Amino acid sequence: MTSNIVExxxxxxxxxxxxxxxxxxxxxxxxxxxxxxxGSGSGKTTLLRLIGGQxxxxxxxxRVDGKVVHExxxxxxxxxxxxxxxxxxxxxxxxxxxxxxxVAFPMRELTDLPESMIRDLVLMKLNxxxxxxxxxxxxxxxxxxxxxxxxxxxxxxxxxxxxxxDEPFAGxxxxxxxxxxxxxxxxxxxxxxxxxxxxxxxxxxxxIADYVYFVADGVxxxxxxxxxxxxxxxxxxxxxxxxxxxxxxxxxxxxxxxQSELLNQQL
Amino acid sequence: xxxxxxxxxxxxxxxxxxxxMISRVWRLGAGTRLFLLTIMYSGxxxxxxxxxxxxxxxxxxxxxxIIIVSAFFVGMVLALQGYNTLQxxxxxxxxxxxxxxxxxxxxxxxxTALLFAGRAGTAITAEIGLMKTTEQLSAMEMMAVNPIARxxxxxxxxxxxxxxxxxxxxxxxGVLGGYLVAVPLIGVDSGAFWSQMQANxxxxxxxxxxxxKSVVFAVACTMIALFEGFDAPPTAEGVSHATTRTxxxxxxxxxxxxxxxxxxxMVV
Numbered sequence: 028m029t030s031n032i033v034e035x036x037x038x039x040x041x042x043x044x045x046x047x048x049x050x051x052x053x054x055x056x057x058x059x060x061x062x063x064x065x066g067s068g069s070g071k072t073t074l075l076r077l078i079g080g081q082x083x084x085x086x087x088x089x090r091v092d093g094k095v096v097h098e099x100x101x102x103x104x105x106x107x108x109x110x111x112x113x114x115x116x117x118x119x120x121x122x123x124x125x126x127x128x129x130v131a132f133p134m135r136e137l138t139d140l141p142e143s144m145i146r147d148l149v150l151m152k153l154n155x156x157x158x159x160x161x162x163x164x165x166x167x168x169x170x171x172x173x174x175x176x177x178x179x180x181x182x183x184x185x186x187x188x189x190x191x192x193d194e195p196f197a198g199x200x201x202x203x204x205x206x207x208x209x210x211x212x213x214x215x216x217x218x219x220x221x222x223x224x225x226x227x228x229x230x231x232x233x234x235i236a237d238y239v240y241f242v243a244d245g246v247x248x249x250x251x252x253x254x255x256x257x258x259x260x261x262x263x264x265x266x267x268x269x270x271x272x273x274x275x276x277x278x279x280x281x282x283x284x285x286q287s288e289l290l291n292q293q294l
Numbered sequence: 295x296x297x298x299x300x301x302x303x304x305x306x307x308x309x310x311x312x313x314x315m316i317s318r319v320w321r322l323g324a325g326t327r328l329f330l331l332t333i334m335y336s337g338x339x340x341x342x343x344x345x346x347x348x349x350x351x352x353x354x355x356x357x358x359x360i361i362i363v364s365a366f367f368v369g370m371v372l373a374l375q376g377y378n379t380l381q382x383x384x385x386x387x388x389x390x391x392x393x394x395x396x397x398x399x400x401x402x403x404x405x406t407a408l409l410f411a412g413r414a415g416t417a418i419t420a421e422i423g424l425m426k427t428t429e430q431l432s433a434m435e436m437m438a439v440n441p442i443a444r445x446x447x448x449x450x451x452x453x454x455x456x457x458x459x460x461x462x463x464x465x466x467x468g469v470l471g472g473y474l475v476a477v478p479l480i481g482v483d484s485g486a487f488w489s490q491m492q493a494n495x496x497x498x499x500x501x502x503x504x505x506x507k508s509v510v511f512a513v514a515c516t517m518i519a520l521f522e523g524f525d526a527p528p529t530a531e532g533v534s535h536a537t538t539r540t541x542x543x544x545x546x547x548x549x550x551x552x553x554x555x556x557x558x559x560m561v562v
Contacts, residue, residue, distance in 0.1 A: 079436050105438040119433035122424075136439045 032057045032189055032221045033078055038087035040070070040077060047073055049245035050087065055189075060215050060222040062232045064267070065242035066276060071225040072116075074242070075191045078223070079111060080104040091189070109137065112182035112220075116194040118174040120166040126153070126177050127162040133184045152180040155217075156210060172203025176210070183214055189221050190214070196228040204231055211235055229268055233257070241267065243276070325521040328442070332450050332520070335443035345448040346455070353414040353449070353516075354456030358463070360413050361406060365397075365464040368405060369471025372396055376472075377480055387486035391494040393472035394465075398495060398504045402465035404552050407511035410457055411544035415519035418449055419540040422523025423533035446520050453516030454509065461508035503559045510551060515544045 033055035040048045047070040055061045063071050076082050077089050080096040089096045091107050099107060120129050130149045134140055140148070153159040156176040166174060175195065182190055192211060196204050212235040215222040226232045232239065233253035241249040241256070241264055249256060249264045256264055266274030282288075339346045376392040422445065425431050431441045469491075476482040495501070519540045526536035 081432065081435060105440075108436055108438040111436065113433070113436045115429045115433055117428065119429035121430055121433075122428070133437045133439070136437065136444070 030056055032092055033223065034088075034090040035074070035078075036088045036090070038077065038084050038089060040073060040082070040084045046085075046245055048084075048242075051242070051245070051247055053240055053247065055221055055223055056238075057188075057221050058215075058219055059237040060212060060224065060235050062224040062226060062236040062239045063242060064225075064227060064229070064232060064239055065248075066227065066267070069242045070245065071227075071242060072193050075113070075193055075223065075225055078189075078191065079108060079113065109185065110188045112185070112187035112190045114175070114178050114182045114190070114192045114195055116197055118166070118178035120169075120174055120178055120181070122166050124166075125162070126158065126164050126166070126169070129166070129177060130180045130184055132181065137185065148184070149180075152184055153177075155183075155214065156180045157206070170203075172199050172206065175199065175203070175207055179207070179210060179214070183218060183220075186218055187220060189223065190218075192222065192224045192226070194226055195224060196226055196231045204228075208235055229270070321521075321525070324525065325517065328446070328521050328524060329517050331442050332447050332517070335440060336447045336451065338443045339447040339451045345444070346451050349449045349452030350456055353410075353418070353452045354460060357410060357413050357456070357460060360409055361460050361464050362467050364405065364409055365402075365467035366471040368401055368464075369393060369397065369468030369473075370475045372401070372468070373472035373475035373480070377476060377482070386480075386482055388490055389472070389476045389482055390469075390487035390489075390491035393476070394469055394491045394495050395500060397465040397468040397472075398500050400552070400556075402461045402468065403504055403507040403511055404548060406457060406461040406464045406508060407515055407548040408545055410453070410460065410512075411515045411519070411541055411548070414453065414456075415515050415540045415544050416537045418453075418516070418519040419523040419526070419537045420533060422446075422449075422520065423526035423528075423536050426524070426526060427528040427530075427533060446524065449520060450516050453519075454512045457512030457515070458505055458508040461504065465504070499559075503555075506559075507552065507555050510555060511548050514547050514551060518544045518547060 031054040033053075035051055035053040038048055038051045039046065051074070053061075053063075053074075063074055065071050073082070077084055078091065078096065080089075080099065083097040092110060094103070094107060096104065096107060120126075121132065124132065127149055130152050131145050134145045134148060150159055150162065153162055156179055158173060158176055158180065161169065161173060161177075166177070169177060179195075190211075195207050195211065199207060208231045211222060211224065214220070224232060224236065233256075236253055239251065239253055239256055240247050243263055249259060249261050251259070257268060259265060259268070263275045265271070266276055272278055372393045373389055376389050376396075377386055380386045380388055380392065422431075425445065431445070434441045434444060473484075473487060477484045477487055522536040522540045522543070523533075526532045
């Protein structure tokens with residue numbers, strides 16, 4: 028058993044002729060909380076989809092528990108996914124199912140557990156995220172933070188080895204953000220799982236992450252512990268961590284000459 | 295200069311046609327692939343029949359009102375129009391046959407399919423399109439649950455089971471509507487209405503052929519609705535276009551298939 032549960036080796040991936048990742052290398056050790064950070068559109072979520080086998084890389088390998096993901100057939104990928112849980116950016120709760128049924132969904136679909144045991148397990152998972160009392164509510168009756176917590180309970184329903192979080196803090200109020208932040212760390216330690224967090228929220232991510240990768244221009248621009256990165260003098264890391272407007276990441280999307288565009292009244 | 299602009303315009307036009315053709319062929323192939331995968335992963339729809347039963351409620355039972363009301367009016371109009379023509383030839387007693395044959399052979403399966411596409415088909419497309427937009431299908435995939443087996447196949451079989459039943463109900467209610475106009479309202483003899491119908495409607499040539507048509511329309515309409523939802527771009531506009539396409543493509547497919555099936559049934 029290798030010490031890394033997920034390994035990304037010289038990975039390249041692109042859409043419609045645009046190369047999003049250019050030879051990325053990453054390692055995710057067992058039991059750790061590892062964050063992937065970077066600006067919007069830097070391909071962070073795509074990395075999670077590559078780990079989950081939803082898309083195939085153009086070059087390089089993604090290994091999960093020693094197996095190359097994109098070399099597996101459908102059954103093989105489904106076997107690997109049983110070891111994973113994923114929290115989607117907006118929760119992705121099934122809107123036709125109640126909170127209880129959403130958490131029970133993977134148990135009913137993937138196990139032969141009796142309904143009485145599923146009931147107990149669901150209540151335990153909901154209790155872990157503080158929403159046991161909301162088990163009868165429909166997703167439309169939940170706030171954004173509550174929906175994210177229910178999705179988290181669903182992601183850990185089958186006690187996965189790897190839990191992936193796609194922008195877990197986006198759009199949350201400070202209290203919900205703190206709650207989710209604490210839950211990710213405590214659930215990771217309680218389950219002995221490996222957590223992969225994709226985020227651009229520096230403060231919250233740095234509190235819980237053991238190791239951080241910064242992705243920019245398709246490559247790993249920097250990596251290290253949150254403490255190391257806070258001290259980093261690399262211009263990109265400094266700009267990102269301190270939220271500065273000026274730096275290597277331009278404010279403007281590449282465009283033609285501003286004056287001539289205004290005068291010519293043409294786009 | 296003008297000549298080169300003209301050449302560029304023609305090239306652009308031809309490229310547009312080529313692009314549309316390739317896109318249509320691609321969609322046809324992707325739709326066929328989804329159909330085959332749906333058949334392949336249909337086992338669960340029968341093993342866990344409650345999934346299919348739930349969809350039968352949404353697609354079939356919830357469509358009952360529109361089907362029954364439409365059938366009633368269609369039957370009444372058929373009787374009125376039929377009587378108007380038949381009485382010129384002194385055969386107004388044949389009104390029962392005319393109403394029954396029109397409904398069982400053509401209007402029952404065809405109008406049911408058109409109404410089904412508008413009511414249940416659009417609902418299926420919008421639901422699956424929104425599931426895709428809100429990442430519910432991706433979430434299912436990431437949980438190692440096959441969305442084709444869990445979402446598509448139960449809806450497909452629900453449509454295939456519901457539509458022939460709805461078409462049969464349509465024909466029955468239509469005949470009842472025709473009876474109410476022909477007998478109590480116009481004054482055609484009740485015995486003649488029913489006996490002529492009984493004598494001239496053939497089980498094999500009329501009713502079975504009608505059922506075959508409704509099964510074929512059910513497969514086509516449900517599959518189009520499912521494919522459009524599954525293929526919809528994950529945006530509000532994408533789902534809206536997909537829903538529109540479901541109605542347009544289903545309607546044209548039903549009318550086209552009706553001609554083809556009728557031709558075969560006439561020959562055989």
